[in-house]
Amino acid sequence: MTNYLLHLGSLLFIYILLAQSLNLILGAGKLFSLGHVALFGIGSYVTAIGAVDYGLDQWSLIFLSGVTSSVFASVIVFTSGRLKEEYFAVATLAFHYVVQSVFINFRTVTRGVMGIPGIPSLYDTSLDMFIFIFLVSTAGLLILKLVFNSRLTLLLRGLADSEIVASSLKIDPKIVRLKAFVISGFFCGVSGSLFAYYLKYIDPSSFALSEIMLLVTIVLIGRPGSFFGTVIASFFVILLPEAIRFVEFLQNYTSILGSLRQLIYSLILFFAIYLTREKIFGRVI
Amino acid sequence: MKVEDIVVSLGGSLILKNLSFKIDQGETVGIIGPNGSGKTTLFNVISGFIREISGTIELDGERIENYPPFIRAQKGIGRVFQSGGIFGELTVLENLIITGKKVPYDELLKAIGLLNKAKEPASVLSGGQKRLLELIRAEIFDPKVLLLDEPTAGVAPNMKQVLADRINSLKSKTRSLLIIEHDIQFISSLCDRVLVLFQGEIVMSGKPDQVRKDPYLQEIYFG
Numbered sequence: 221m222t223n224y225l226l227h228l229g230s231l232l233f234i235y236i237l238l239a240q241s242l243n244l245i246l247g248a249g250k251l252f253s254l255g256h257v258a259l260f261g262i263g264s265y266v267t268a269i270g271a272v273d274y275g276l277d278q279w280s281l282i283f284l285s286g287v288t289s290s291v292f293a294s295v296i297v298f299t300s301g302r303l304k305e306e307y308f309a310v311a312t313l314a315f316h317y318v319v320q321s322v323f324i325n326f327r328t329v330t331r332g333v334m335g336i337p338g339i340p341s342l343y344d345t346s347l348d349m350f351i352f353i354f355l356v357s358t359a360g361l362l363i364l365k366l367v368f369n370s371r372l373t374l375l376l377r378g379l380a381d382s383e384i385v386a387s388s389l390k391i392d393p394k395i396v397r398l399k400a401f402v403i404s405g406f407f408c409g410v411s412g413s414l415f416a417y418y419l420k421y422i423d424p425s426s427f428a429l430s431e432i433m434l435l436v437t438i439v440l441i442g443r444p445g446s447f448f449g450t451v452i453a454s455f456f457v458i459l460l461p462e463a464i465r466f467v468e469f470l471q472n473y474t475s476i477l478g479s480l481r482q483l484i485y486s487l488i489l490f491f492a493i494y495l496t497r498e499k500i501f502g503r504v505i
Numbered sequence: 506m507k508v509e510d511i512v513v514s515l516g517g518s519l520i521l522k523n524l525s526f527k528i529d530q531g532e533t534v535g536i537i538g539p540n541g542s543g544k545t546t547l548f549n550v551i552s553g554f555i556r557e558i559s560g561t562i563e564l565d566g567e568r569i570e571n572y573p574p575f576i577r578a579q580k581g582i583g584r585v586f587q588s589g590g591i592f593g594e595l596t597v598l599e600n601l602i603i604t605g606k607k608v609p610y611d612e613l614l615k616a617i618g619l620l621n622k623a624k625e626p627a628s629v630l631s632g633g634q635k636r637l638l639e640l641i642r643a644e645i646f647d648p649k650v651l652l653l654d655e656p657t658a659g660v661a662p663n664m665k666q667v668l669a670d671r672i673n674s675l676k677s678k679t680r681s682l683l684i685i686e687h688d689i690q691f692i693s694s695l696c697d698r699v700l701v702l703f704q705g706e707i708v709m710s711g712k713p714d715q716v717r718k719d720p721y722l723q724e725i726y727f728g
């Protein structure tokens with residue numbers, strides 16, 4: 221039972237950091253990025269390959285994973301930063317699929333669908349591992365909190381509100397978005413790195429597009445752009461389906477629990493989008 | 506600022522036809538003209554939102570017509586929009602802070618009676634309050650040339666006077682104001698000179714009183 225809670229706690233803190241990175245872009249910037257799971261995956265692969273093939277230590281790899289995802293995040297801005305709303309979503313969707321197909325097909329480096337096993341264990345006990353993940357994630361969240369309180373986020377929100385008014389106040393849209401993506405990408409990479417160290421084995425299936433739905437759900441029900449909202453929503457969205465396991469009358473139906481969880485996510489997401497549709501899609505629909 | 510030989514076509518039709526004028530430092534110039542005569546388009550050309558043009562725009566001797574809007578803003582072009590000029594999703598205070606200037610925001614908000622709304626989303630403000638906020642933001646932004654697009658459209662007469670006072674306080678020896686207005690009375694009281702735009706051309710220019718009396722103006726406006 222303790223191990224199970226530590227398992228949940230570890231995943232939770234990996235995902236809070238990832239969801240908060242998306243919250244900066246989707247919540248504050250209203251940029252519908254579908255590329256954040258790919259950025260997360262890039263961080264995971266950098267850590268897996270760096271640890272297994274090159275024997276690098278965890279601090280170098282956490283940093284390197286962050287930087288690599290940052291670089292790819294800036295590629296998104298350079299190629300798609302000028303696109304409007306739904307076109308931006310489609311462009312980042314394409315980014316996701318390109319990255320995923322690299323994971324699958326660039327076998328000499330990524331081992332393809334076989335994945336990369338044997339990522340070294342950092343700690344002997346799951347408690348120590350949880351503490352490690354907790355500390356790194358919290359450090360990342362503190363930095364992100366500062367970013368949310370900073371002028372950059374104000375500019376990002378202003379641009380989301382009206383790019384025309386913002387640029388007539390000498391705000392450079394591209395630089396603001398570039399900075400936001402570099403920061404967001406960095407923490408996607410860090411969280412991906414933690415993910416690789418936690419599972420000790422990664423393969424492309426962990427970075428399927430469907431994962432973005434979990435993140436989008438968190439950001440939407442946490443009130444887009446709200447830092448603490450996303451933290452609380454992460455607890456809710458990640459722990460709620462787990463709680464269902466313990467509802468007694470469901471114990472006999474373990475075979476359907478998996479699909480039940482999918483159903484619950486879908487319902488939460490549906491209502492989250494329904495309730496926030498004007499905030500997020502106001503300018504599109 | 507000097508605008509020369511501006512030609513703009515949008516959606517296949519000629520909107521501005523070889524338009525040229527000059528505005529001196531410290532001068533306040535009004536632009537009047539019927540709906541659809543190209544006034545807002547002219548402002549969009551000057552502030553850089555429409556860049557597929559021919560002609561030149563010069564500010565302090567520097568050609569700026571190829572710069573994107575944010576660089577023109579850095580060079581000193583400011584704008585008060587005909588509509589949608591405030592960030593509805595930011596708070597009233599954030600609408601000012603976003604200028605990045607170090608000024609006493611609270612005092613300024615107090616001066617326009619919006620201090621008690623500082624933390625509310627600006628979308629809750631009335632039309633007149635939004636105008637006031639935008640004018641005070643323009644004052645904080647401190648441009649060399651400020652383009653005001655119908656700053657008093659749709660506000661009550663008493664508010665109109667408040668806005669006029671704010672516009673007057675925007676005037677300075679080093680700043681030029683270009684004001685689009687339909688109310689010729691109102692513009693006469695504010696401006697040194699008036700340009701009349703009709704079907705994309707400047708058809709008249711001169712002192713407000715001169716222009717006001719001209720029968721041609723009556724013809725353009727009232728058909």
Ligand SMILES: Nc1ncnc2c1ncn2[C@@H]1O[C@H](COP(=O)(O)OP(=O)(O)OP(=O)(O)O)[C@@H](O)[C@H]1O
Binds near residue numbers: 515516539545546587
């Ligand atoms: N993007 C565009 N594409 C096509 N035509 C446009 C575009 N923008 C403006 N126009 C046309 O250009 C003409 C001038 O429009 P503009 O907004 O400059 O008028 P205005 O003088 O500001 O009018 P008003 O007093 O009503 O604000 C109008 O006929 C308008 O339909």
Ligand SMILES: [Mg+2]
Binds near residue numbers: 545546587654
């Ligand atoms: Mg207009």
